Every structure is written in C-alpha cells, then in structure tokens.
Amino acid sequence: MSSLTKKADAFTALVLEVFQLNGLLLQAGDRLSAPAGLTSARWQVLGVIDHGPATVAAVARTMGLKRQSVQQTADALASDGFVEYVDNPHHQRAKCVSLTASGRRALRKVEQAHAAWADRMGASLAPGLLAAAVEGVREARLRLEKDLAPEERSHEG
C-alpha cells in the first residue's frame, strides 16, 4: 500500500469498503428473507418475475448473472413451490418462470420487511451523504465497466 499514490489509495479504500458492505448486505438480505422461507438470491428472482413471467435466460440478463446460475435458483424455487414453469407461446422449450400464490405471498412478506429496513437504514444516514455515496459508487461502477469492457470476449456473458 505504501507505494500507491493518493488517488490510488482513496480508490483502494473504496474497494475495501465496498467488499465489506457487500458482505453485510448479503447477510442483511438473508435475514430479511429468511422468515418468508427465502434467501437473497431467491428473493431477487421472485422480484424479477413479479411484474410478469419470464424465461430463465431473461431473468439472468435482468440480474446480470449467468443463465445457469439462475436456472439452479429457479429449479430450487420450483421444487419449493414458490414458482412454476408455464408454457411459453413464443418458444417451445423455453418455458416461463411464473410466481405461484405461495411465491407471491412470500415475496410480499419480504418486501414489507425490506421496506421497513431500507427506511430505517436510509433515515440513519445524512441525506447528502447518502446521495453522494450513490453517485460516487455509480461513477466508479461506470468507469470500471468501461475499464473491464475492452477485454471481455465471451459469447456467454
């Protein structure tokens, strides 16, 4: 660390903070969704198909994940009765993932818990600080996306 410039040091500090916050957020998400029988990953999938059924691949694109990862989560959700595969009029093999009544109930429950939590957390931070954090992190993300883009040469991702 001692050989880094000031700006590099500041950016590295952001990286370490983001890693830590990310870990805590996953923990918080699991705690929010556990009472409804869900996890962070499963809750996210239910959230995506809340506005309407979608194929596994479409959900994956929305979430920025690989379709194989979402497939696993969707299969687990289906075997727990939170979602079901329904026929897709536009594609013979690619069925749509659709919320069941049980899935919708669970999602509503998590959303209520999430609303209370986000409100509590959002209120505990100075508004200006929160806004600055969002903007700063978004800017960093955009730069990093550009930085990473040139070398990505995968037909799957």
Added chain:
Amino acid sequence: MSSLTKKADAFTALVLEVFQLNGLLLQAGDRLSAPAGLTSARWQVLGVIDHGPATVAAVARTMGLKRQSVQQTADALASDGFVEYVDNPHHQRAKCVSLTASGRRALRKVEQAHAAWADRMGASLAPGLLAAAVEGVREARLRLEKDLAPEERSHEG
C-alpha cells in the same frame, strides 16, 4: 419499490450499486491476479501474510471470513507452492502460513498491476466524489454493522 419512502429508495439504490460494483471488482481483481497465477481470494490471503506468517484463524479474522473458508484457500495455495505451513512456537497444532519465495514473487507482481490499476481508476474519478463515496459507504457499513449486531448469536463468527 413504489411503496418506499424517499430515503428508503435512496438506500436501495446504494444497495443495488454496491452489488454491481462488487461483482465488477471481483472480476477486476481476478484479471489483475491471473497473470501471476492467482485469484482475488488467493491474492488477499498472500497480502495478509506478507507482513509476517500467521495462523489460518488469524488470517480469517483479519479478512472477516470464516476460518474454514481461508483454510481451503490456504491449502490450495500450499499445494501450488505459494505458501508453506511452518511451526508455530506458540501453538503445537496451529501452524503458521508463510509466504514462499514463489508466493512473494507472485504477490509483488500482482501488487504492481494493482498499483497501476488503482491509480488509473482513482484518477478517473473527481477527487471530491471519490472521497464522498468512501465516506458514505463507510457510514452505511457502520450503521449496518450496528443494525446486524444485536441478533448475531453465534459462537463462530
């Protein structure tokens, strides 16, 4: 999302940004460390023991991970010759993880790449914005740590 207050909405935006940035950072870390034959996780472990050998459990505490996770990474590093287990004068069973010459070489290589990258990224962001992002994310992390703390009742964690 529509039932959230303004502050809750802002906080949720921060969460989504952090998730995305975290994913990109892992990608960037892997890309930085790949030329040296490492990954993000392995590089982190090498970084911790750079200032001196330490037990697996101590490394885990430093990194905020479970010792079992670090054990796996350390074993992998050992089998690749980047680290070796050396006797611990203070503990019969708990050996210390120590850098080998090869491990030190790899670490130096990654650190150089990291310095260049962090400098480039840090310079691409307005200094004020970067500082605000660090402060905002840190504040959010601290609040979340407090928010999460009361319920944590695990003798391992």
Added chain:
DNA sequence: ATGACATGGACAGGAACCTGTCAATTCGAC
C-alpha cells in the same frame, strides 16, 4: 427451404464462501 447463427435448457465440474461438528490444544479462574 435451407443453412448460418444466436438463443435457450440441461448437465458436468469448479471456486469461494457458508454452517455444523469433532477432537486436540491452550488459557484462565480457582
């Protein structure tokens, strides 16, 4: 219509984290 190409589901295997449990060791209170 036919053949190239992108998209999608399925399956295999791996990385990095987690939890839970066990026995060995160390440490502190007494």
Added chain:
DNA sequence: GTCGAATTGACAGGTTCCTGTCCATGTCAT
C-alpha cells in the same frame, strides 16, 4: 494442578455463483 471455556484444525455438506459443453429451437439471409 485441575477443570471449563475458548481457540484451532479437520472434515462433511450446502449455497450461489462461475465456466465449458452439448443439443434443441427460433430467426434470418439467401
């Protein structure tokens, strides 16, 4: 010194993500 608590390594098993591959299906230019 001795006993109980805390720490540590080891092992088993699980989650969520990844990559790579194969084949079926849909789309589009020719």
